[in-house]
Amino acid sequence: MTDTPGWASPGSAPSSEGREPGASGPTEPADRPGETEPAPQPGTGPQGPGAKWSKEQPPPGQWSAPTGASGPHQAPPPSPGWGGQQPGAPGPGGYGAGYGRPGGYGAWGGGWGGPPSAAKPGVIPLRPLGVGEILDGAVSTMRAYWRTVLGISLIVALIMNVSMVLIQGFVLNDVVVQNTLSDPNATPAEALHALRDTMIGAGVVSVIRTIAIIVATALLTPVTSRAVLGRTVTARENWREARPQIPKLFGLLILLGLIFAGVMLAGALPGLLVLVAGGDNAGSALLSLGVLAASIVTVWLWIRFYLAAPALMLERQGIVKSLKRSAKLVRGSWWRIFGIMLLTLLITGIVSAIITIPFTAIGAAVSGDSMDNLLGTSGGHVGWAALIISGIGALIGTTLTLPISAGVTVLLYIDQRIRREALDLELARAAGVQDYGTGAPGPVRGS
Known part of the structure; x- marks a missing residue:
């Protein structure tokens, strides 16, 4: 997979580098009426200006094919698709929609029957993907290559969850800090100290989780790329x-x-700086606003660089070039990628909670701690037995959800390249699909 921009499919933002020489794209039929030659006027005809038309002509706009006529000149019936346009004909549903190829995705023919089938050598069809297809492709990859996928995910999840249990036990399990945050009579200095310790611990946890997701995405990228082509891959080949x-x-x-x-x-x-200078109230307010603004900028940058890891692994790019590559692919699709990422976090969070909550309850029963302590809603101390048992549940949940998050990221990268650079053509050639490109589909509704 190269960094060649190629042409952009209709309905998506084109590549910022423009069309390259020789790139394929929508073409217009050469025989459109009114473009190649003017319509014949009375007194002229196909035999030349010397031929005379008959003086008796039917009224304008009432031409019709003879009843029962047959042959190549018979008018085809109107299509039941969008606007009654024939597949491959100029206008909506023909050459102007889909990939600029006859029979493209613009005219679905069946009206409400959905898009025609596309080549699917692996876990996804080779065309722009909808949200459901991206999620289904991630789950299908985990199911088809579960030994390799779950093995990598287990190693990453083990390192992540052991680190998080240790941090929670030694840093976030401070009763004094928790009581200070819940005490309405605490002084601003005490509250600031407790808030600082909590933010440091939460920041470390977030960093560990982010690192785990990026590492899992990078290590599972070769597996997903092979799954798209329908090829098998072992853990040794992936490594x-x-x-x-x-x-x-x-x-x-x-x-x-x-x-x-x-x-x-x-x-x-x-x-x-204001807090150090002695302005407690103004400093606290300014600190809160600054952290909020910085968080918004961080989320924007996170989505902008969301596809850097797949670009690094698949295109063999350098570090800075991978970031630039991600920014280019995300440009114009920031909100779409942000929404898919949020949906993925919601799904994986629900799955992880379903697995983790029973272990948390067991840990509370074994250690004698209350559920409020384990969930962090009270200022009580959490014992190591409860932390370890709940950590086991978190390990299982993370092992099962990391492949979904990683698969969605890689498939989003592939989807963006299909939309912007016609990567489906290269994937079809790599998968050995015969005669691909004569009727390749275009954008999908609901994507």
Whole structure:
């Protein structure tokens, strides 16, 4: 997979680098009436200007094919699709819709029957994907290659959850901090100290979780790319493909961490300076506003660089080029990718909660701690037995949900390249699909 922009499919933002020479794209029929030659006028005809038309002509607009006529000149019946347009004909539903090829996706023929089938050598059809197809492709990849996928996910989840249990036990399990935050009579200095400790712990947890998602996405990218082509891959083959990019992956993680930390520091710095100068109320308000603004900028940057890991792994790009590549692919689709990411987080969060809550209840029963302590809604101390048992449930939930998050990210990357760069043609050739491109579909409704 190269960094060639190619042509952009209708209905999506074109590549910022423009059309390259020789790139395919929508073509207009050469025999449109009124474009290649003027309509015949009375006194002229197909034999030339010397031929005379008959003086008796039917009224305008009442031409019709003879009843029972047959042959190549018989007018076809109107299509039941959108606007009655014939597939392959100029206008809506013909060449102007879909990929600019006859019989494209613009005219669905069946009206409400949905898009025609596309080549599907692997877990997704080779065309722009809808949200449901992206989620289904991620789940199908996990089911088809469960040994490789769950093995990688288990290793990443184990490191992540062990780190989070240790942080929760040593940092976030401070009774003094929890009581201070819940005490309405605490002084501003005490509240600020407790808030600082809580933000540090929560920030470390968020960083660990983000690193785990990016690493899992990068390591599972070769698996998903093979699954799109319908090819098998073992854990050893996957590691052989991913290993050369591992140093660059950690460089990407460090650079992203520095970017996000710099944004948060820039947002919080004015409030911190005011607090140090002695303005408690003004400093606290300015700190809150700064952190809020920095969080918004961080989310915007996170989506902008959301596809950097797949670009790094599949295109063998450098660190900075991967970030630029992601920004280019996301441009014009920020809200769509943001919405799909939120939906994925919601689904994986629900699945993880369903698995984790029973273990949390068991941990509370074994250790004697209340559910309020385990859920962090009270100021009580949580024992190690409860943390370990609930951590086991979190490990299982993370192992099952990390592949879904990673698969969605990789398929979003592939989908954006299909929409902008006609990557489906290259994927079809790599999968050995015969005669692909003569009737390839265009954008999908509901995507």
